[in-house]
Amino acid sequence: MTKIFLLALLTTLMTGCASQAQIAKLESYEWTEFTCSGFLTWNDCRQEARTICPKGFYIADQLENYTIQRRTVSIACKK
Numbered sequence: 001m002t003k004i005f006l007l008a009l010l011t012t013l014m015t016g017c018a019s020q021a022q023i024a025k026l027e028s029y030e031w032t033e034f035t036c037s038g039f040l041t042w043n044d045c046r047q048e049a050r051t052i053c054p055k056g057f058y059i060a061d062q063l064e065n066y067t068i069q070r071r072t073v074s075i076a077c078k079k
Contacts, residue, residue: 029058029076036071045071053077 032052036045042062049057056078063072 029079031060031074031076033061033072033074036073038069040071042071045073049073049075055079 034045034048034052036042036048042064049059053075057075058078059073059075061072061074064070
């Protein structure tokens with residue numbers, strides 16, 4: 001019974017460690033994927049995206065893994 005409890009707990013923790021949001025996906029734009037890892041926040045990632053795309057940007061495939069502190073996002077610069 002203890003093994004079943006530990007397996008259920010591990011499954012719950014693994015499920016809660018990753019989140020994904022599909023915000024936009026525009027096929028006519030060139031998409032760039034970059035990673036913000038470590039102690040960087042999503043605001044830090046957006047600031048980095050602003051330096052790449054000064055006119056603004058679209059976001060897609062925003063993925064976060066809490067276990068390894070890794071954030072990956074795809075951006076497309078507005079034209």
